[in-house]
Amino acid sequence: MMRKTLGLIGMVLLAQSSRPLEEFKTKAGVVKITPIRHASMMIEAGGKVIFVDPWSQGNFDGLPKADLILITDIHPDHLDQAAIDKVRKDGTMFIAPAAVAKTITSARVLANGQTTTWDQWAIEAVPMYNLKRGPTPGTFFHDKGRGNGYILNYGDTRFYIAGDTEGIPEMRALKNIDVAFVPMNLPYTMTPEEAADAVRAFHPKVVYPYHYRGSDTEAFKKALDGTGIDVRLRNWYY
Numbered sequence: 308m309m310r311k312t313l314g315l316i317g318m319v320l321l322a323q324s325s326r327p328l329e330e331f332k333t334k335a336g337v338v339k340i341t342p343i344r345h346a347s348m349m350i351e352a353g354g355k356v357i358f359v360d361p362w363s364q365g366n367f368d369g370l371p372k373a374d375l376i377l378i379t380d381i382h383p384d385h386l387d388q389a390a391i392d393k394v395r396k397d398g399t400m401f402i403a404p405a406a407v408a409k410t411i412t413s414a415r416v417l418a419n420g421q422t423t424t425w426d427q428w429a430i431e432a433v434p435m436y437n438l439k440r441g442p443t444p445g446t447f448f449h450d451k452g453r454g455n456g457y458i459l460n461y462g463d464t465r466f467y468i469a470g471d472t473e474g475i476p477e478m479r480a481l482k483n484i485d486v487a488f489v490p491m492n493l494p495y496t497m498t499p500e501e502a503a504d505a506v507r508a509f510h511p512k513v514v515y516p517y518h519y520r521g522s523d524t525e526a527f528k529k530a531l532d533g534t535g536i537d538v539r540l541r542n543w544y545y
């Protein structure tokens with residue numbers, strides 16, 4: 308099947324801080340994404356800086372401060388006050404689900420299915436949850452409705468940050484995702500094979516494993532061989 312021309316390019320470049328970053332051309336301008344660690348990343352576009360789930364195990368030295376911080380969930384690898392304090396400045400805006408806003412009380416609350424705009428971005432909150440995995444039988448690490456994945460729209464380009472989730476029906480049904488960040492780690496989310504199966508269903512143009520500590524990302528890539536999906540393995544744990 309012929310797919311629409313990408314309209315984006317991804318390249319590994321050297322940032323000022325000598326960190327690898329990913330760059331995408333959109334109709335609204337260039338979007339740069341810097342993997343920091345695990346689920347933490349920095350997104351730069353239009354002169355503004357967004358951090359997603361800043362976590363103290365990441366190195367934030369030399370990075371600019373956040374204009375916007377997106378938080379997905381309440382667990383410490385996503386909601387980390389010390390890391391937030393490192394990257395925030397006066398006027399930093401927060402977008403988060405209600406469970407996170409109990410701690411980050413200034414956050415603009417988005418529930419699953421809600422959308423908002425910020426600067427040139429249109430931001431959609433989407434579900435992230437466990438289908439079967441939890442600390443004890445019948446319970447889940449991530450209850451449906453508590454956390455948010457996000458779809459970030461910039462120009463004509465749609466970036467999907469899945470959050471901590473299994474391959475839920477809502478993920479499988481996503482449309483027109485250009486760039487996806489998908490977790491894979493047990494026991495909290497899913498296996499590389501399960502992640503690949505879900506990714507095959509919604510067929511993003513580009514996919515990055517993230518939040519994958521201890522997982523075989525090569526197995527994920529192999530499982531998507533022949534699909535035409537551009538699987539990009541990067542080091543999120545340096």
Ligand SMILES: [Zn+2]
Nearest residue numbers: 382384385471
């Ligand atoms: Zn997590």
